[in-house]
Amino acid sequence: MTTIEREPETTELYPDHFEPPHGPAWRVVFGPGLFRGLWLAAAFFGAGALLVAGLRFWWGWDPVWNWEIIVTIAGMVMAPIGFLGGIGAFDYWIYYFVGRPTRPEDHSGHGAYSWKDYFRVNTDHKVIGIQYLVTTFAFFVIGGLMAMFFRAELARPGLQFMGSQTFNGLVSAHATLMIFLFIIPAFAGIANFVVPLMLGAPDMAFPRLNALSYWLLPIAGVMFLTSFLAPGGSFATGWTAYAPLAEGQPMGQTFFNMGVQWAGASSVMTALNFLVTIITMRAPGLTFWRMPLLVWANFTTSLLVVIATPFIAGSQFFVLFDRVMHTDFFIPSGGGYALGYQHIFWFYSHPAVYIMMLPGFGIVSEVISSHARKPIFGYRLMALSLVGIVVLGFSVWAHHMFVAGMADWLRIPMMITTLLIAVPTGIKVFSWVATLWRGRIHLTTPMLFALGFVTMFMIGGLSGIYLAAVPIDIHASDTYFVVAHIHYVLFGGSVFTIFAGIYFWYPKMTGRMYDERLGKLHFWLTFVSFNATFFPMHYIGLRGMPRRVFDYDKAFGDVNFFITIASFVLGASVVVFIYNMSESWVRGKVAPANPWRANTLEWQVSSPPPVFNFDEIPQVVGGPYEYGVPGARHAVLRTAETREREEVHA
Amino acid sequence: MRKGIVQLVAIGIVIGVCVSLVAVLFKWLPTSDSVQFDRITDVYWMATIISIAIFTIVTSVIVFSVWKFRVPLDDDADGPPIHGNTGLEIAWTAVPAILVLAIGIVSAVVLAKNGEAGSNPLQVNVTGQQFEWKFSYPSYGNFTTAELVLPAGQTTKFSLTSVDVIHAIWVPQFAQQQDAVPGITTTIYVTPKRPGQFAVICTELCGLGHATMRAKALVLTPAQFARWVKVQRKK
Numbered sequence: 001m002t003t004i005e006r007e008p009e010t011t012e013l014y015p016d017h018f019e020p021p022h023g024p025a026w027r028v029v030f031g032p033g034l035f036r037g038l039w040l041a042a043a044f045f046g047a048g049a050l051l052v053a054g055l056r057f058w059w060g061w062d063p064v065w066n067w068e069i070i071v072t073i074a075g076m077v078m079a080p081i082g083f084l085g086g087i088g089a090f091d092y093w094i095y096y097f098v099g100r101p102t103r104p105e106d107h108s109g110h111g112a113y114s115w116k117d118y119f120r121v122n123t124d125h126k127v128i129g130i131q132y133l134v135t136t137f138a139f140f141v142i143g144g145l146m147a148m149f150f151r152a153e154l155a156r157p158g159l160q161f162m163g164s165q166t167f168n169g170l171v172s173a174h175a176t177l178m179i180f181l182f183i184i185p186a187f188a189g190i191a192n193f194v195v196p197l198m199l200g201a202p203d204m205a206f207p208r209l210n211a212l213s214y215w216l217l218p219i220a221g222v223m224f225l226t227s228f229l230a231p232g233g234s235f236a237t238g239w240t241a242y243a244p245l246a247e248g249q250p251m252g253q254t255f256f257n258m259g260v261q262w263a264g265a266s267s268v269m270t271a272l273n274f275l276v277t278i279i280t281m282r283a284p285g286l287t288f289w290r291m292p293l294l295v296w297a298n299f300t301t302s303l304l305v306v307i308a309t310p311f312i313a314g315s316q317f318f319v320l321f322d323r324v325m326h327t328d329f330f331i332p333s334g335g336g337y338a339l340g341y342q343h344i345f346w347f348y349s350h351p352a353v354y355i356m357m358l359p360g361f362g363i364v365s366e367v368i369s370s371h372a373r374k375p376i377f378g379y380r381l382m383a384l385s386l387v388g389i390v391v392l393g394f395s396v397w398a399h400h401m402f403v404a405g406m407a408d409w410l411r412i413p414m415m416i417t418t419l420l421i422a423v424p425t426g427i428k429v430f431s432w433v434a435t436l437w438r439g440r441i442h443l444t445t446p447m448l449f450a451l452g453f454v455t456m457f458m459i460g461g462l463s464g465i466y467l468a469a470v471p472i473d474i475h476a477s478d479t480y481f482v483v484a485h486i487h488y489v490l491f492g493g494s495v496f497t498i499f500a501g502i503y504f505w506y507p508k509m510t511g512r513m514y515d516e517r518l519g520k521l522h523f524w525l526t527f528v529s530f531n532a533t534f535f536p537m538h539y540i541g542l543r544g545m546p547r548r549v550f551d552y553d554k555a556f557g558d559v560n561f562f563i564t565i566a567s568f569v570l571g572a573s574v575v576v577f578i579y580n581m582s583e584s585w586v587r588g589k590v591a592p593a594n595p596w597r598a599n600t601l602e603w604q605v606s607s608p609p610p611v612f613n614f615d616e617i618p619q620v621v622g623g624p625y626e627y628g629v630p631g632a633r634h635a636v637l638r639t640a641e642t643r644e645r646e647e648v649h650a
Numbered sequence: 651m652r653k654g655i656v657q658l659v660a661i662g663i664v665i666g667v668c669v670s671l672v673a674v675l676f677k678w679l680p681t682s683d684s685v686q687f688d689r690i691t692d693v694y695w696m697a698t699i700i701s702i703a704i705f706t707i708v709t710s711v712i713v714f715s716v717w718k719f720r721v722p723l724d725d726d727a728d729g730p731p732i733h734g735n736t737g738l739e740i741a742w743t744a745v746p747a748i749l750v751l752a753i754g755i756v757s758a759v760v761l762a763k764n765g766e767a768g769s770n771p772l773q774v775n776v777t778g779q780q781f782e783w784k785f786s787y788p789s790y791g792n793f794t795t796a797e798l799v800l801p802a803g804q805t806t807k808f809s810l811t812s813v814d815v816i817h818a819i820w821v822p823q824f825a826q827q828q829d830a831v832p833g834i835t836t837t838i839y840v841t842p843k844r845p846g847q848f849a850v851i852c853t854e855l856c857g858l859g860h861a862t863m864r865a866k867a868l869v870l871t872p873a874q875f876a877r878w879v880k881v882q883r884k885k
Binding site: 164165168236237238242244245248332333336337338339372373374375377378379380381403404405408411412415416419420422423426427429430431433434436437438439440441442443444451454455458459462465466468469470471472474475477478479538539542543544546547548549550551552553597626627628629632 | 676677678679680686687689690693694697700701704705708709711712715716719720721723725726727728729730731732733734735738739742743746747750751753754756757758760761764765810814815816818820822823825826827828829831832833834836849851852853854855856857858859860861862
């Protein structure tokens with residue numbers, strides 16, 4: 001466990017240390033924590049249910065107990081607020097708001113002193129980063145198991161052992177969990193841990209907001225999962241949830257509509273926090289052109305999140321209003337426009353692809369530069385290409401709609417902008433490769449994943465060219481070719497970079513080294529089974545197999561059987577990873593402060609870093625990747641010892 | 651260094667040949683049974699050649715680098731401090747831009763041609779409904795069938811709509827796909843090349859029966875088609 005020994009003089013440092021006025025039993029029930037979270041959630045649910053039923057009774061509406069409405073209001077709005085209040089996410093603000101004396105800022109919510117602190121509202125960015133990562137990997141495993149279930153179903157044509165509702169539900173929940181509860185927040189977790197350290201900052205700009213945005217996440221996850229218990233089954237319209245299909249669905253769809261709101265709110269809050277942190281809390285000397293590319297990546301990603309996420313929130317609210325309040329946003333018979341949903345949805349969900357990719361670009365830049373012992377090739381162009389992707393990323397959404405029946409004239413401009421995104425992306429790939437050239441390459445697990453990423457992501461990018469070309473897309477749209485493409489981009493792309501990032505910063509996060517042999521085994525298992533699973537999907541897609549079907553032409557039976565076996569191996573490879581991570585956390589070799597001899601600031605402090613990161617704010621004096629430049633330094637750090645020495649000399 | 655270049659080129663040739671074999675030996679596309687598909691096949695090969703070239707260049711440099719520049723983990727020297735190369739950076743910005751624009755231009759031309767109705771198109775109205783297709787022939791008294799029957803050699807103009815949710819019509823051998831959207835009418839053109847029997851597949855998730863929303867498509871010679879129309883009108 002990454003816990004810190006509490007220093008004995010803590011209470012003296014903070015003489016106003018908050019002393020709870022009540023006994024331990026009172027604190028368990030009424031003090032902030034999971035227990036209060038649960039009973040307050042139940043109480044808020046009850047209050048919401050009574051409110052809905054009371055109003056319906058008063059207006060004489062039948063039935064009084066309309067569960068569709070009660071679940072929406074009481075279950076998905078009130079209960080989460082009760083839970084958040086219960087665990088203490090609002091305590092400080094409520095005290096301040098009602099005029100009670102706020103607890104003196106004693107930093108008791110900072111740092112983790114025992115494993116229990118990971119289950120509390122904690123304002124330390126390093127603790128929140130690990131909370132994010134452990135939570136997201138739990139959902140990664142659940143989402144992966146779902147995929148293995150429906151792959152088992154797909155091993156043979158025809159319906160084997162699950163109903164079509166279950167199949168569609170599993171497909172939808174798999175994608176939803178992987179996107180909203182794994183890839184996006186896993187990057188937020190890594191960035192939460194690393195970015196403030198890279199900036200030379202003691203924490204994020206808004207630590208309480210940071211804690212709140214983490215705790216919104218499990219709420220969204222629980223909603224997506226409990227939808228399987230809803231009458232009529234889980235949401236089953238794909239993660240895209242196109243209207244008007246989503247309008248007429250059973251209650252499970254509401255769980256999706258509202259789950260997306262909580263996950264989206266979480267990412268918007270985090271992104272705002274990153275933007276303010278990166279703009280205002282850079283160490284002296286850390287100009288934009290000296291920022292590590294991971295910081296650049298999270299800066300640009302946060303811009304995308306803040307601008308785009310409100311659109312998916314809107315799209316889901318409109319569907320919810322259509323379903324619950326009988327509005328007609330997307331219902332043609334009521335004057336609505338069915339394609340309107342897709343325009344709004346993709347205006348978020350295409351930039352979301354870059355939200356799921358740019359942080360990975362940042363991670364890979366860090367790994368490749370430090371492991372090839374060379375400055376990143378073309379640093380400024382690397383940073384500018386991120387900005388280029390952000391700008392272009394907002395002008396390509398309709399390439400998801402080439403066969404949707406939208407205005408014809410939109411196809412060509414959207415195709416051109418889509419194709420042009422290959423340019424900044426290509427710049428990145430070529431620059432990584434050029435960084436390798438004549439380097440001194442250390443082939444550790446993070447480097448293997450980084451190189452695996454470059455090749456796999458390139459395949460995803462090249463199949464993207466096929467899909468961008470409208471005539472080919474008119475053939476390949478909504479087939480397994482698209483499934484292959486997005487898995488090369490999101491698994492071979494994003495997930496490989498998440499693995500690279502976790503292996504890379506594992507020593508910093510835990511203070512332990514992971515097992516290198518198991519890491520390599522994990523990489524090769526993943527790399528081979530990933531390709532065996534997803535590459536044949538290009539083939540069956542082009543040959544005529546549509547996506548999201550439980551039944552298919554018998555001609556595809558053998559290939560699908562092969563894919564299913566490969567996907568089980570891919571699932572098994574995750575077991576190696578999780579064993580390595582948990583075993584090494586307890587028994588791994590103690591990690592040095594800077595095992596990769598990297599230059600960026602997070603490696604200049606101990607592993608794991610002290611509670612407030614730096615004894616003194618560092619002074620940045622040069623670029624972050626000056627490997628091989630004689631005498632070059634990224635930053636000058638003064639620790640307690642050097643300060644003491646200086647004082648003695650004075 | 652010259653030896654290094656030779657080795658790099660050798661790796662490139664091996665990878666390039668392997669990837670090209672994968673592209674050629676497998677039959678990635680269904681047999682083309684429409685004029686539109688023939689044109690799409692041209693764009694497909696153009697994209698494939700460019701993809702093979704880029705993939706080969708990048709992977710050979712990676713493989714070569716890992717092979718040549720790998721050092722033991724306890725090596726603590728640094729590489730040469732190369733920060734960039736403006737000429738190279740301009741080149742790999744400009745060349746991909748030109749290549750993708752070329753694909754874009756070819757695609758735009760093919761798209762325009764595939765959207766041409768020809769002189770005398772056969773009109774077929776398609777209605778999607780959970781979970782079946784209805785095809786009607788307005789120029790022949792508007793009779794309605796559950797299977798799609800088309801004459802070979804003549805362009806058919808499909809006008810699609812839906813009565814409930816979004817569906818999409820696709821015959822893989824025609825390579826033309828179009829959503830059927832409630833509230834609006836969408837259009838797609840197909841010119842079947844020869845008689846045959848195909849499957850009409852719904853490609854837009856439309857509910858629990860989506861996977862089984864199939865219909866039969868039959869392409870007949872013009873004479874057979876005329877006979878079939880006569881039979882249908884009598885019904």
